[in-house]
Amino acid sequence: QVQLVESGGGLVQTGGSLRLSCAASGRTFSNYAMGWFRQAPGKEREFVAGFSWTGDFTLYADSVKGRFTISRDNTKNTVTLQMNSLKPEDTAVYYCAASRKSFSGPNTREYDYWGQGTQVTVSS
Numbered sequence: 001q002v003q004l005v006e007s008g009g010g011l012v013q014t015g016g017s018l019r020l021s022c023a024a025s026g027r028t029f030s031n032y033a034m035g036w037f038r039q040a041p042g043k044e045r046e047f048v049a050g051f052s053w054t055g056d057f058t059l060y061a062d063s064v065k066g067r068f069t070i071s072r073d074n075t076k077n078t079v080t081l082q083m084n085s086l087k088p089e090d091t092a093v094y095y096c097a098a099s100r101k102s103f104s105g106p107n108t109r110e111y112d113y114w115g116q117g118t119q120v121t122v123s124s
Contacts, residue, residue: 002026002113004096009118012086016122020081022096022115030074033099035111036081038092038120045095047106049081059105064090086122093117 008020020036035050049070051058058070069082079096097104097111104110 002032002098004098004113004115006094006096006115006118009094009120011121011123013123014087016086017084018086018120020083020094020118022079024077024098029077033101033103034072034079035097035099035104036070037095037097037108039095040092045108050105052103057103088122088124091120091122093119
């Protein structure tokens with residue numbers, strides 16, 4: 001069992017930055033591939049970024065490529081999502097997820113554990 005807790009969401013103006021963190025507890029964190037997803041009102045949950053359990057392979061959604069950076073610190077059991085140049089369309093609840101596979105991409109069904117989410121609102 002892995003527990004995930006997101007933090008760092010908030011309200012920011014267009015062009016601003018936010019840094020989301022996901023704190024993991026439970027089983028060995030380094031054995032899980034990690035991902036960030038988001039869900040806007042009335043829309044399906046969508047993949048934002050993710051990487052393999054080793055951290056040597058990363059994947060970003062085209063909509064955030066070049067603006068968002070995902071990273072992990074296995075010594076601190078944390079995953080972060082640095083979000084720069086934010087746009088109103090980035091507004092959503094952001095979720096951290098963990099997968100027992102070596103890497104899981106955009107498919108939500110490949111993830112075994114989810115956090116409760118943190119709200120990000122970008123004003124125009």
